[in-house]
Amino acid sequence: xxxxxxxxxxxxxxxxxxxWPKSTMLPSENELTAMYExxxxxxxxxxxxxxxxGFIQKVRGKxxxxxxxxxxxxxxxxxxxxxxxxxxLKQETRTIVSELEQVEADKQLQSKLHVEKGEQVWKVVRVRxxxxxxxILDKDYFNSVYVPExxxxxxxxxxxxYLENDLQLDISFARKxxxxxxxxxxxxxxxxxxxxxxxxxxxxxxxxxxxxxxxYTESRHRPDxxxxxxxxxx
Amino acid sequence: xxxxxxxxxxxxxxxxxxxWPKSTMLPSENELTAMYExxxxxxxxxxxxxxxxGFIQKVRGKxxxxxxxxxxxxxxxxxxxxxxxxxxLKQETRTIVSELEQVEADKQLQSKLHVEKGEQVWKVVRVRxxxxxxxILDKDYFNSVYVPExxxxxxxxxxxxYLENDLQLDISFARKxxxxxxxxxxxxxxxxxxxxxxxxxxxxxxxxxxxxxxxYTESRHRPDxxxxxxxxxx
DNA sequence: TTGCGGAACATGTATATACAAGTTGTAAAA
DNA sequence: TTTTACAACTTGTATATACATGTTCCGCAA
Numbered sequence: 001x002x003x004x005x006x007x008x009x010x011x012x013x014x015x016x017x018x019x020w021p022k023s024t025m026l027p028s029e030n031e032l033t034a035m036y037e038x039x040x041x042x043x044x045x046x047x048x049x050x051x052x053x054g055f056i057q058k059v060r061g062k063x064x065x066x067x068x069x070x071x072x073x074x075x076x077x078x079x080x081x082x083x084x085x086x087x088x089l090k091q092e093t094r095t096i097v098s099e100l101e102q103v104e105a106d107k108q109l110q111s112k113l114h115v116e117k118g119e120q121v122w123k124v125v126r127v128r129x130x131x132x133x134x135x136i137l138d139k140d141y142f143n144s145v146y147v148p149e150x151x152x153x154x155x156x157x158x159x160x161x162y163l164e165n166d167l168q169l170d171i172s173f174a175r176k177x178x179x180x181x182x183x184x185x186x187x188x189x190x191x192x193x194x195x196x197x198x199x200x201x202x203x204x205x206x207x208x209x210x211x212x213x214x215x216y217t218e219s220r221h222r223p224d225x226x227x228x229x230x231x232x233x234x
Numbered sequence: 235x236x237x238x239x240x241x242x243x244x245x246x247x248x249x250x251x252x253x254w255p256k257s258t259m260l261p262s263e264n265e266l267t268a269m270y271e272x273x274x275x276x277x278x279x280x281x282x283x284x285x286x287x288g289f290i291q292k293v294r295g296k297x298x299x300x301x302x303x304x305x306x307x308x309x310x311x312x313x314x315x316x317x318x319x320x321x322x323l324k325q326e327t328r329t330i331v332s333e334l335e336q337v338e339a340d341k342q343l344q345s346k347l348h349v350e351k352g353e354q355v356w357k358v359v360r361v362r363x364x365x366x367x368x369x370i371l372d373k374d375y376f377n378s379v380y381v382p383e384x385x386x387x388x389x390x391x392x393x394x395x396y397l398e399n400d401l402q403l404d405i406s407f408a409r410k411x412x413x414x415x416x417x418x419x420x421x422x423x424x425x426x427x428x429x430x431x432x433x434x435x436x437x438x439x440x441x442x443x444x445x446x447x448x449x450y451t452e453s454r455h456r457p458d459x460x461x462x463x464x465x466x467x468x
Numbered sequence: 469t470t471g472c473g474g475a476a477c478a479t480g481t482a483t484a485t486a487c488a489a490g491t492t493g494t495a496a497a498a
Numbered sequence: 499t500t501t502t503a504c505a506a507c508t509t510g511t512a513t514a515t516a517c518a519t520g521t522t523c524c525g526c527a528a
Contacts, residue, residue, distance in 0.1 A: 002511065023445065028478060039513045044479085052286075057406060057445045060479050061520030065445045067407075172291065173301075176464040180414065180434055180457035198432045198457055200414055211257065211291045211299045223414035223432055228462075230410040236481065262508060273483045278509085294509050295490030471528080478521070484514085491508070498501070 004045035007036055011046060015055050015066055026056060026064040054231040091131040097155045098190060099125035102144065112205070112216045113143055120144040124155050127190050130225070134192045137199075137220040146214040170209035177203045178228065187220055200226040238279035241270055245280060249289050249300055260290060260298040288465040325365040331389045332424060333359035336378065346439070346450045347377055354378040358389050361424050364459070368426045371433075371454040380448040404443035411437045412462065421454055434460040 011026075020026065027035065032043045047064055050056045056064040105113065105121045113121060121141050128136035140159065142150070146169060154162045163169045183191075183199050193199075199220045206215040245260075254260065261269065266277045281298055284290045290298040339347065339355045347355060355375050362370035374393065376384070380403060388396045397403045417425075417433050427433075433454045440449040 004511080030478085041514090042512060045511090047479095054407065054409075057441075057443070058479070059444065059521090061522085062478060063521095064479090067441075067445060171468050173288065173465065173467045175288075176462075176466060178412070178460075178462035178464075180432065180460055196432075198414065198430075207291075207301075209291070210293065211301055226412075226414055228410075228412035230412075231407065232410060233407045234405050238481080264508085275484090276482060279481090281509095292509070293490090295492085296508060298509090469528100471526105473524105473526085475524085476522085479519085481516100481518070483516085486511100486513085488511070489509085492506085494503100494505085496501105496503080498499100 003036075003038055004042050004049075007032075007038070007043065007046040008049045011050060012053070012055055015050075020066055022066055022068040024066060025062070026066060028063055052233075094129040095156055096127040096129065096134075097124070097152055098127055099123060100150065100152060100155055109141060109216070113141055114213050115143055122147055122150050124150065124159070125190075126155060133225075134190065135222050135225045137187060137190055139218045139220070141216045143214045146208065146212070169214070172207055172209045172211075174204045174206045179203070180223070181220075191220075191222060193222060194224075196223055198223050237270075237272055238276045238283075241266075241272070241277065241280040242283045245284060246287070246289055249284075254300055256300055256302040258300060259296070260300060262297055286467075328363040329390055330361040330363065330368075331358070331386055332361055333357060334384060334386060334389055343375060343450070347375055348447050349377055356381055356384050358384065358393070359424075360389060367459075368424065369456050369459045371421060371424055373452045373454070375450045377448045380442065380446070403448070406441055406443045406445075408438045408440045413437070414457070425454075425456060427456060428458075430457055432457050 105115045124140040126138045202219040204217045267274045339349045358374040360372045436453040438451045
């Protein structure tokens with residue numbers, strides 16, 4: 001593994017474990033250079049990563065202050081699969097595959113997935129149950145060129161795990177959009193909406209390493225259970 | 235100005251202006267090094283920034299592909315003032331200052347702004363009108379230690395401009411949280427809610443360069459007009 | 469006592485060099 | 499013709515050096 005990543009992970013782990021008191025300085029770059037027996041540039045790469053992820057704040061002429069991280073509980077920012085999220089949640093979760101089929105792309109899908117008319121597309125509809133309540137409705141569409149086969153088992157477990165480990169796809173980046181919509185009949189039917197008159201919809205286009213678009217997803221959430229946490233720099 | 239930032243801005247401008255066709259390769263790092271008469275590391279700093287911001291996708295052994303940017307229309311991600319947003323909007327916008335006063339921090343504010351009991355805090359309530367409709371209700375609280383004075387004029391124009399240019403504050407990062415809530419009486423009174431039974435609330439804690447917390451904000455949006463666009467990397 | 473200057477330290481930027489590792493096309497070998 | 503091997507590209511990582519620039523603190527001079 002690369003040195004700067006190893007150092008980054010080591011420092012991140014120590015910060016999370018409160019190895020240093022919050023709001024105090026990290027050792028200086030020169031000290032870290034000596035501690036890890038490497039060069040200053042390598043340390044700086046690790047520190048810049050830490051700053052980007054909100055662990056530290058670099059102050060010129062002074063040093064790196066450890067930011068008091070109040071554990072981000074639901075980082076929908078970034079690309080994270082539901083299964084990866086679920087392990088952080090205390091509650092019981094369950095995934096119900098309600099639909100799984102290969103369909104021809106209609107006009108709407110064509111524009112969202114950038115495929116030609118009539119091309120084959122996998123459609124997966126899944127309901128996410130948290131603590132016994134049906135909270136999230138995930139509608140995924142995959143370009144069959146990149147995902148030729150999907151099974152009930154894969155969808156019930158983790159599609160992302162299958163794509164990355166078995167199909168060796170390099171998922172790279174996504175464009176996301178969050179809006180609030182009125183529930184569709186499908187939403188009302190599949191979710192426990194409890195009279196709520198809105199759903200929060202996260203629409204994502206997901207791209208591979210080679211910038212090809214392979215997935216379009218709508219994640220539809222009951223509004224009271226939705227929470228998006230973000231870290232932003234000016 | 236720093237070389238790598240100059241190069242970054244130059245490349246970003248060219249990409250936005252379609253100087254190179256979308257989905258094609260940028261010149262290689264070595265070519266750019268020659269073009270800008272600098273070192274490869276400096277070029278790499280600029281390219282990494284472009285990748286971070288979603289302009290390009292770096293592919294090892296091949297080069298940097300230009301990502302087809304479909305102009306992100308409403309980047310609430312990052313820290314952006316309403317006035318900065320407004321210049322990108324085509325519609326007419328107006329800001330109405332509905333409240334401006336210095337108050338003692340109550341228990342709730344104490345925890346949100348990390349101030350002591352009874353400390354002075356500026357409270358600003360503003361309504362944002364877009365195309366004649368009252369869409370957004372911004373409630374800002376500033377720690378008086380960092381912001382001793384605020385006037386009607388400043389609030390009607392841009393508080394951020396005042397903080398950064400006149401008070402010389404270095405606004406650095408923010409923690410944000412997006413949730414959906416039921417409208418309060420204040421929401422119903424000040425906004426044109428048109429019968430909507432929810433509001434989208436962005437709660438932000440904003441920090442200075444030296445990691446001190448100086449602002450807490452709730453930005454309350456009418457759900458049909460709310461849209462959050464994000465670029466994420468796995 | 470007060471204020472100024474500078475040493476010693478911090479991070480930021482720029483450059484050069486070396487090698488590792490992935491991709492592609494070509495020419496030689498089977 | 500097909501396969502293999504390699505050269506010539508690409509980006510990724512690691513190191514060393516130099517200087518710029520911001521912060522802190524201590525001691526000396528006024």
